Amino acid sequence: MPDAAIGLNAVIVAVTEEVPRILTIRREPPGGGPAEDALPFGPLEPETDRTLDRGLRRWVREQTGLELGYVEQLYTFGDRNRDPRESHGGPRLVSVAYLALVREVSVSGGARWRDWYEFFPWEDWRDGHPGVLDRSIAPALDPWAASAAEPRGRQERQERAEIVFGLGGVGWDGERVLERYEILYEAGLVPEARRDRIERGEKEMLPSGTPEPPLGRPMSLDHRRILATALGRLRGKLKYRPVVFELLPPTFTLLQLQRVVEALSGVRLHKQNFRRLVENAGLVEGTGRLDAETGGRPAELFGFRREVLRERPAPGVGLPGVRR
Amino acid sequence: MPDAAIGLNAVIVAVTEEVPRILTIRREPPGGGPAEDALPFGPLEPETDRTLDRGLRRWVREQTGLELGYVEQLYTFGDRNRDPRESHGGPRLVSVAYLALVREVSVSGGARWRDWYEFFPWEDWRDGHPGVLDRSIAPALDPWAASAAEPRGRQERQERAEIVFGLGGVGWDGERVLERYEILYEAGLVPEARRDRIERGEKEMLPSGTPEPPLGRPMSLDHRRILATALGRLRGKLKYRPVVFELLPPTFTLLQLQRVVEALSGVRLHKQNFRRLVENAGLVEGTGRLDAETGGRPAELFGFRREVLRERPAPGVGLPGVRR
DNA sequence: CTCACATATGCTCAGAATGAGCATTGGAGA
DNA sequence: TCTCCAATGCTCATTCTGAGCATATGTGAG
Numbered sequence: 001m002p003d004a005a006i007g008l009n010a011v012i013v014a015v016t017e018e019v020p021r022i023l024t025i026r027r028e029p030p031g032g033g034p035a036e037d038a039l040p041f042g043p044l045e046p047e048t049d050r051t052l053d054r055g056l057r058r059w060v061r062e063q064t065g066l067e068l069g070y071v072e073q074l075y076t077f078g079d080r081n082r083d084p085r086e087s088h089g090g091p092r093l094v095s096v097a098y099l100a101l102v103r104e105v106s107v108s109g110g111a112r113w114r115d116w117y118e119f120f121p122w123e124d125w126r127d128g129h130p131g132v133l134d135r136s137i138a139p140a141l142d143p144w145a146a147s148a149a150e151p152r153g154r155q156e157r158q159e160r161a162e163i164v165f166g167l168g169g170v171g172w173d174g175e176r177v178l179e180r181y182e183i184l185y186e187a188g189l190v191p192e193a194r195r196d197r198i199e200r201g202e203k204e205m206l207p208s209g210t211p212e213p214p215l216g217r218p219m220s221l222d223h224r225r226i227l228a229t230a231l232g233r234l235r236g237k238l239k240y241r242p243v244v245f246e247l248l249p250p251t252f253t254l255l256q257l258q259r260v261v262e263a264l265s266g267v268r269l270h271k272q273n274f275r276r277l278v279e280n281a282g283l284v285e286g287t288g289r290l291d292a293e294t295g296g297r298p299a300e301l302f303g304f305r306r307e308v309l310r311e312r313p314a315p316g317v318g319l320p321g322v323r324r
Numbered sequence: 325m326p327d328a329a330i331g332l333n334a335v336i337v338a339v340t341e342e343v344p345r346i347l348t349i350r351r352e353p354p355g356g357g358p359a360e361d362a363l364p365f366g367p368l369e370p371e372t373d374r375t376l377d378r379g380l381r382r383w384v385r386e387q388t389g390l391e392l393g394y395v396e397q398l399y400t401f402g403d404r405n406r407d408p409r410e411s412h413g414g415p416r417l418v419s420v421a422y423l424a425l426v427r428e429v430s431v432s433g434g435a436r437w438r439d440w441y442e443f444f445p446w447e448d449w450r451d452g453h454p455g456v457l458d459r460s461i462a463p464a465l466d467p468w469a470a471s472a473a474e475p476r477g478r479q480e481r482q483e484r485a486e487i488v489f490g491l492g493g494v495g496w497d498g499e500r501v502l503e504r505y506e507i508l509y510e511a512g513l514v515p516e517a518r519r520d521r522i523e524r525g526e527k528e529m530l531p532s533g534t535p536e537p538p539l540g541r542p543m544s545l546d547h548r549r550i551l552a553t554a555l556g557r558l559r560g561k562l563k564y565r566p567v568v569f570e571l572l573p574p575t576f577t578l579l580q581l582q583r584v585v586e587a588l589s590g591v592r593l594h595k596q597n598f599r600r601l602v603e604n605a606g607l608v609e610g611t612g613r614l615d616a617e618t619g620g621r622p623a624e625l626f627g628f629r630r631e632v633l634r635e636r637p638a639p640g641v642g643l644p645g646v647r648r
Numbered sequence: 649c650t651c652a653c654a655t656a657t658g659c660t661c662a663g664a665a666t667g668a669g670c671a672t673t674g675g676a677g678a
Numbered sequence: 679t680c681t682c683c684a685a686t687g688c689t690c691a692t693t694c695t696g697a698g699c700a701t702a703t704g705t706g707a708g
Contacts, residue, residue, distance in 0.1 A: 004330045004370050006402070006418055044402065046328050046416035052402040076400040076420050078330070078368065078376040092370035094401050094418075101397055122396070163633070255656080273696065275657080290704095296655025297703040579685080597667065599686080614675095620684025621674045 005046045007095040008056045010072065011230035012066070013264075014104035014113065015247045018265045021104060021113040023064065027220050030085050031199055037119075038220035039227065040064065040111060048192045048306070054100050065108040070101045070246040074228050074274065076300035082222050084199040099234060101246035112246055116231065117266075118217045119224055122165075123177060123231065124266050136215060137168060137189070154226065174265050175233035181225060184215055191218040235265050245304040253291050254278065254297035282308050330368045331419040333547070335512075335554035336390070338428035338437065339571045342377045344587045345428060345437040345553065347388065351544050355410050355523055356553050362544035363551065364388065364435060365419065374641045380422050387625075389432040394570040399553050406546050408523040423472055423558060425570035429470060434591045439446065440543045441557065446489075446556065447501060460539060461513070468511035498589050501556035505549060508539055513572050515542040559589050566607055570630040577615050577623035578602065 012023040017212030027038035050057030058069050081087060104113060116123040122132050135311040145157035164179045166172035183192045191214050218224065237243050244260055254275045262268055278284055284302040290299045335612065336347040366383030373379030381392050401611035404419040405411060430438060441448040446456050469481035488503045490496035496550045508514045561567050568584055578599045586592055596639040602608055616622045 003327055004368065005331070006328045026375075028371075044416075044418075046404075050404050052400070052418075056430065073399060075397060076376065076421065080374045092368075094368075096402065096418075190556075255655085269695070270698095271655095272657080272659090272698085277695090292704075294655055295705075296653080297657080297705095299656055508660090577685085594667070594669095595684095596669085596686080596688090616675075618684055619676080620682080621676095621686080623685055 003055055004092040004094050007041050008044055008052065008059070008061055009039050009077075009097040009226055010056055010068075011039060011040045011096050011097065011227055012060070012068070012100045012102060013036075013230070013234065013247070014102050015263050016104040016113075016261045018029050019115050019264050022116045022230075023066070023107065023111050024219075025063075025109075029220065030083065036220040037114065037223075039097075039223045040042045042120060051138075052096055053098065056100075057153065061099075064111045065110075065144045066102065066105065068102065068200070070102045070243065072099050073097075074099045074226070074233060077222060077226065078241050079222075081196075081200060081245055084196075087200060089161070097229065099230045101243060103247060103249060113214060114217075116227065118232065119182070119219065119227055120177065121216055122180065123174075125172065125174075125247065125265060126268055131320050132215065133165065137184070140169075140189050141165070141187060143181070145230075175236045177235070178225065178228040181228040185225075189215050190224070192222075192224060238264060242308065248304075250272075250305055251287055251289070251301040251303050253294070254284070254302060255294075256300060257302070304314075328418050329418040330370075331365050331417055331433075332368055332376065332379055332383070333363050333365045333391075333419050333550055334424055335363060335421065336382055336384070336392070336424045336426060336572070337554070337558065338426050338429045339439075339584045339587050340416040341435075342539070342583045342587050343439050344441070345390075346440045346554075347390070347431065348438050348543075349387075349433075351436050353544060354407065354623045360544040361438065361541060361547075362614045363421075368420075376420055377422065377645070382423075384424075387433050390426065390429065390435075392424045392426065394567065396423050397421075398423045398550070398557060399624060401546060401550060403546075408520075411524060412527065419550075421553065423554045425572060427573060438541075440551065441553055443543065444458050444501065444540050444555065446449040446539070447498075448587055449496065449498075449564075450590060450592050456539065457489065460527045464513050465489070465491075465511060468513075492597055498591060499556045501559070502549065505552040508584050509549075513539050514548070517546060551648065557570060562588060566628065566632065572628075575611055575613070575625040577618070578608070578626060579618075579623060581608070581626070604624070 010023070014021050014023075016049075023040060024037045025040050026035040028035055040060060040063060042055070042056045042063065044052060049058060053073070056071065058070055060066055062234060065173050076094060076096045078093065082095070083090065083093045107113070122137060124130055137322060139156075141161045144246050145154055145161060148154040148157050161183060162168045163170055164176050164183055169308070181190070186192045188194060195218070196271040216224070219227065234243070244257065244264070247260055248257060255271070257278065258269055258271065258274050261274075282305055285305045287301045287303055289299040289301045292299050334347070340347050347364060348361045349364050350359040352359055352455075355362045361397075362385060366379070366387065368376060370378045370598060371384075373382060377395050377397070378497040380395065383393055384390055400418060400420045402416070403415065406419070407414065407417045410416060431437070446454050446461060448454055465485045469478055472481050473480040485507060485516055486492045487494055488500050495567065496640070505514070505634060514516060519542070540548075558567070562585060568581065569582055579595070581602065582593055582595065582598050585598075585604060606629055609629045611625045611627055613620040613625045615625050
C-alpha cells in the first residue's frame with residue numbers, strides 16, 4: 001500500500017456561561033499568510049499508541065495539559081487534497097476526528113477556547129431567527145441556485161437550500177449543520193472555498209466572492225467541516241443519550257442543565273416541560289441542597305442519576321410497534 | 325509520521341426472503357490454517373482514489389462486480405494488532421469500515437451472501453427469546469463475572485452482562501450489538517478470543533475455552549466486531565432515517581416492508597400499528613396496483629415517497645420542549 | 649417590615665402519538 | 679358457495695407533548 005499519514009483531530013467542547021466553546025489553536029497556513037484558527041491535531045504514533053483514542057489523549061495532554069474524559073469517534077476524513085501540501089508531493093493525509101466533552105478549564109500552550117457560534121453564526125436560534133440568515137445567506141443563495149448550468153440543477157439547488165436552511169415553510173433541523181456548511185462552501189460563501197481553489201491553483205470560478213463580513217470565522221484546512229460534523233453529531237446525540245452531563249459539574253440546577261442543552265442545540269426550550277421530561281426520565285436526582293445564586297427562589301441542586309443507563313435500555317426512542 | 329496502511333472494509337447488506345444477509349469472502353488466515361469468513365476489504369489507493377468511499381466502490385466493483393448505491397461510513401478501527409502480521413514487522417493497519425445497503429444480486433468472484441444471524445444468533449428475537457441466550461450465554465457469563473479479581477469487578481461484570489444482554493428484568497436493547505459481542509469476546513466465549521491470544525503468543529489465560537458449539541460463526545481478524553458495529557448502527561438508523569427503502573425493490577407491499585424492518589431489527593412488530601406509522605409519516609404512497617401473491621387478500625403495492633425528506637426535517641425525533 | 653421582583657416549582661388541560669385488539673374486506677381454491 | 683388467509687379499517691385506553699396558569703420562596707428596595 002502506498003503511503004498515507006494518519007492524523008487525529010479533536011473537537012473539544014465545553015460550555016461555560018451558556019456559551020458553547022471549542023478548543024482551538026493558531027496555525028500558520030502551509031502556503032504562508034496570516035495565522036488561522038485550527039482544531040488541535042496530532043499524529044498517530046503507530047509504535048506507541050495502542051489505540052487511536054489513546055493516541056489522541058496522549059498528544060492532547062502533551063499539547064494542552066488537558067486530560068480528556070468522554071471521547072467519541074466522529075468521522076474519518078480522507079478526501080484528496082484536504083491538505084494542499086499533498087499536491088506538492090506530500091503524503092495523502094487521512095484524519096480521524098474525535099469529539100470530546102469536558103468541563104472548561106484553563107489550558108496551557110497556544111490553545112484557546114472560542115465560542116463555536118463564531119464559526120457558525122447561523123446555527124444559533126436561541127434569540128430567534130438569526131439575522132445572518134436573511135441578511136446574508138438567503139440573498140446569496142438565490143444567485144447560486146440561479147447560476148446552475150441546467151434548469152434541473154437550478155431547481156435542485158433551490159430546493160436543497162430551502163430544505164437545509166429551512167427557508168420556505170420548511171422547519172429548521174438543528175442537526176443539519178454539515179449540510180448547511182457544505183452548501184455555503186459550494187456556493188463560495190465561506191472564505192475557505194476561495195482559499196482552497198487558489199491553493200490548488202485552479203482558476204477563479206466563484207460567482208461573486210465571499211460576502212463582507214465573511215460568513216463565520218474561517219478555519220484552517222477543512223477544520224470547519226470537521227467542526228460542523230461534530231456539532232451536528234452532538235446535537236443528534238443529545239436527544240437520545242445523556243451526554244450533556246459530561247459538560248456539567250457534578251451538581252447543578254435544572255436551569256443550568258437546560259441552558260447547556262440550549263447552548264448546544266441552539267434553540268430555547270420550554271422550562272416546565274424540560275424539567276418534567278428530565279425528571280421523569282429519571283435522568284437526575286435531587287440532592288436536597290439549594291443554590292442561592294439564582295436571583296429568585298433558590299433552586300435545588302441535582303446530580304446525574306447514573307442508574308438510568310441501567311434501567312432504560314436507550315433513554316429516548318423506539319421502533320413503531322415493538323411487541324412485548 | 326511512521327508508516328501505517330489504510331484499508332477499507334465493507335459491510336454490504338441485503339435482505340431477501342426475510343433473511344438479512346451480508347456479503348462475505350473466504351480468506352486464508354495470515355498464520356495459516358483453514359479459510360475463514362471475512363468482510364470484503366481492499367486498500368485505499370492514495371494516488372487514484374479521490375475520496376475514501378470512491379476507493380471503496382472501486383475495489384468492490386473490481387472484486388465482486390457489485391455497484392454500490394447507498395454507502396455510509398461506519399467507524400475507523402485502528403487498535404494495534406488488529407492484524408497479527410503487525411507483530412511481525414508489518415505496518416500498523418488502520419481500517420475505515422463502511423456500511424452499504426443493496427438489493428441482493430448474484431455476485432462474482434469468491435464472494436457469497438450469508439445470513440448475518442449466523443454470526444450473531446443471539447440477536448434474532450423474531451421467534452421469541454433466542455435459545456442460545458439461556459442455553460449457552462447466560463450460564464457462561466456467570467463464571468466470567470465470578471472470575472473477576474476483585475469483588476467490585478465481579479459486581480461490575482455481573483451488572484454489565486445483565487444490562488447488555490437484558491438478563492434480569494432489564495429490557496433488550498437491539499442496538500447494543502457491539503457491546504454484547506465485546507462481552508463475549510472478553511469472556512473468551514467466541515473462538516476469535518482464543519485465536520487472537522494464541523496468535524499474539526500470549527499464554528493461555530481464558531477460563532474455560534469456547535463453548536461447543538461455538539457462539540456464532542467466527543470471522544477473520546476483527547471482522548465480527550466490525551459487523552457488530554454495522555448491525556448496531558443500522559438498527560439505530562432505522563428508527564430515524566428512511567434507509568430501509570434502499571433494501572427494497574421500487575415497489576413493495578407494506579408487509580414486505582415490515583418484514584425487512586423486522587429482519588434487521590430482530591424483533592416482530594405489530595402489523596396495524598406499523599402500517600399506521602409508516603403511512604401517516606408519509607413515507608410511502610400507494611401505486612394503486614395490487615400484488616396477488618399474498619395468499620390472502622391481495623396487497624396494494626407502495627413506493628417510497630422521496631418528498632418526505634423534504635417535508636419533515638428529521639422523520640423521527642425531537643428535543644423535549646422546543647419552542648416554536 | 650413589607651412589597652416588588654425574579655426565578656423555582658407545581659399543576660392542568662387539550663391534542664397527538666402509541667399499544668392492543670376487534671372487525672371487515674377481497675382474493676384463491678376446495 | 680364456502681373457507682382460509684392475509685390486507686385493511688377502526689376503536690379505545692394510555693401515555694406523551696406542548697402550552698400556559700398558579701403558587702412558592704428567596705433577594706433587595708423603600
